[in-house]
Amino acid sequence: MTGVRAKAPGKIILSGEHAVVHGATAVAAVVDIYTHAAFYPVDPSDFSEIDKESSISIHLKDLKLWFFWKLKRLEEAFPNFRKFPSSPQTCSPDSIEVISKLVEEQNFHEDKTFLVSGLSAFLYLYMSIQGIRPGKVIVSSDLPMGAGLGSSASFCVSLSAALILETENLQSDWLKPEDVNLQLINKWAYEGEKIIHGKPSGIDNTVITFGNTIAFKLGELSHIKCDSPVNMLITNTRVARNTKNLVASVSERAKRHPDAMSAVFNSLNMISKELSTIIGSPTLDDLSLTDKDEKLEELMEMSQGLLQCMGVSHPCIETVVRTTLKYNLVSKLTGAGGGGCVLTLLPRSVPRSAVDEVTSELESCGFECFIAQVGGNGLEISFAA
Numbered sequence: 001m002t003g004v005r006a007k008a009p010g011k012i013i014l015s016g017e018h019a020v021v022h023g024a025t026a027v028a029a030v031v032d033i034y035t036h037a038a039f040y041p042v043d044p045s046d047f048s049e050i051d052k053e054s055s056i057s058i059h060l061k062d063l064k065l066w067f068f069w070k071l072k073r074l075e076e077a078f079p080n081f082r083k084f085p086s087s088p089q090t091c092s093p094d095s096i097e098v099i100s101k102l103v104e105e106q107n108f109h110e111d112k113t114f115l116v117s118g119l120s121a122f123l124y125l126y127m128s129i130q131g132i133r134p135g136k137v138i139v140s141s142d143l144p145m146g147a148g149l150g151s152s153a154s155f156c157v158s159l160s161a162a163l164i165l166e167t168e169n170l171q172s173d174w175l176k177p178e179d180v181n182l183q184l185i186n187k188w189a190y191e192g193e194k195i196i197h198g199k200p201s202g203i204d205n206t207v208i209t210f211g212n213t214i215a216f217k218l219g220e221l222s223h224i225k226c227d228s229p230v231n232m233l234i235t236n237t238r239v240a241r242n243t244k245n246l247v248a249s250v251s252e253r254a255k256r257h258p259d260a261m262s263a264v265f266n267s268l269n270m271i272s273k274e275l276s277t278i279i280g281s282p283t284l285d286d287l288s289l290t291d292k293d294e295k296l297e298e299l300m301e302m303s304q305g306l307l308q309c310m311g312v313s314h315p316c317i318e319t320v321v322r323t324t325l326k327y328n329l330v331s332k333l334t335g336a337g338g339g340g341c342v343l344t345l346l347p348r349s350v351p352r353s354a355v356d357e358v359t360s361e362l363e364s365c366g367f368e369c370f371i372a373q374v375g376g377n378g379l380e381i382s383f384a385a
């Protein structure tokens, strides 16, 4: 059986998370940790007698979990489901309810309920793009789930690509899809993100689809050309959290204190603009590189303070900030916060021994540290044999 395979990176947010949901500019970049999704349509003529009740299935390889929905059950739940509307459509609240029930009909172990939103996004994207037709999707990911590195968007982008694209013209090498397809994939992925996040800004799916480093405001992206990519140490505090709840909690705070919070969002907008200018400016010599790093550190420190003021930091995040500061390194949370991952800027001048020391101190607190490449390719596709 042949199909389409898609590979989508993760992302970090350098500044402006949460504020971007409220109209501010944010700056994000991809990281080289990937989600793979492959789609294999099942030819109805292949059905054996036992296969009569064919299904739509998803195999989450890393979790060793399989989920199946019989076509008959889906047709009964959605007698008038419209396949591939002319442009991506938002899942209505009524349909979300029906889809969640279909997902919950799978026998979930209590400790796997965090998958309900991801599987609901899967069913919606599958039925909208492919219709209620049999097929199998296989997903695997190296991204920590629910930790601020865009696992939900990476899942939605890779799924949308595998479901939308045809096998013709694909090769066994990884290729970037054509621009017109990237636009469509990004729009569908955003609809999937809405099911997982509630009210996403769209920054995560956009940077993951198009790659590199971007500034993003009100649905519009601009690419930032970086001639000297930033180096980040990423620390996963392993504290579980959920982006949907954190985004909602910031909106609630903004409703309670509209003027104060709009000043916070505005400050982050300014920080993101300055940060875009700094990382996009040409690096002339070592002196200008050091100057860039110092300015970035100061802006990251200010961002972390403002995120704390929005109520999305966490004692574990503060521990990372304090620990790295002992080594003169600056950190900020990334993504929705509340736990998850923290970024530490590694200036070009920092000695390797200092990075090793800070890493072992962070690991002794039970955190996981890694260095990822920032600002590479976005979505890529290939032929799946």
Ligand SMILES: Nc1ncnc2c1ncn2[C@@H]1O[C@H](COP(=O)(O)OP(=O)(O)OP(=O)(O)O)[C@@H](O)[C@H]1O
Pocket: 035, 060, 114, 115, 116, 117, 118, 119, 139, 140, 141, 144, 145, 146, 147, 148, 149, 150, 151, 152, 153, 155, 196, 197, 204, 241, 242, 243, 244, 334, 335, 336, 337
């Ligand atoms: N590989 C995957 N397979 C199935 N579901 C996934 C996968 N990756 C993410 N999800 C879904 O996305 C949810 C996590 O999304 P969430 O937005 O809370 O975190 P994140 O995307 O990792 O962080 P952030 O949005 O801050 O960058 C999971 O609980 C799950 O439902």
Ligand SMILES: C[C@@](O)(CCO)CC(=O)[O-]
Pocket: 013, 016, 017, 018, 019, 020, 021, 148, 150, 197, 199, 200, 201, 202, 203, 204, 243, 247, 334, 335, 336
């Ligand atoms: C917290 C948030 O700003 C970023 C999550 O990576 C949410 C969003 O923009 O959708």
Ligand SMILES: [Mg+2]
Pocket: 150, 151, 152, 153, 197, 204, 243
């Ligand atoms: Mg997410």
